[in-house]
Amino acid sequence: MKRIIAILLLIAIQLPLMSQWASVAYYQVNRNYIAKNLCENRDKPKLNCNGQCYLAKKLKAAEDKEQKTNSERLEKMPEIQLACEQMASLAFQITFSDFSEDHFSHAEMAAQSSILLPFHPPQCS
Known part of the structure; x- marks a missing residue:
């Protein structure tokens, strides 16, 4: 049921795009009839219309x-009208301080790190 609805929706969406294709297909199928009866230049065979x-x-x-x-x-x-209000400007003051002090000892962190411990996969019960 969902597939049928999807196909019908797809056809409904594509239908306006197919109007020109339908005209070309109708012309191809009925070319002889159109040339003999509906052509504006049927009295002028030299034009090969x-x-x-x-x-x-x-x-x-x-x-x-x-x-x-x-x-x-x-x-x-x-x-749709888009409006943009001017927001109050905020002033920021950026100060730079000297960060040359080393607050962490990397050697201590590496020794305590769990990376150095061997990996044990979980046990199945």
């Missing part, structure tokens, strides 16, 4: 429709 004018007209109409729907969506989209 073969219905390409009909295809161009359909593709242009599909593109215009898509642009119109996109512009309508943009007009209906709510306007």
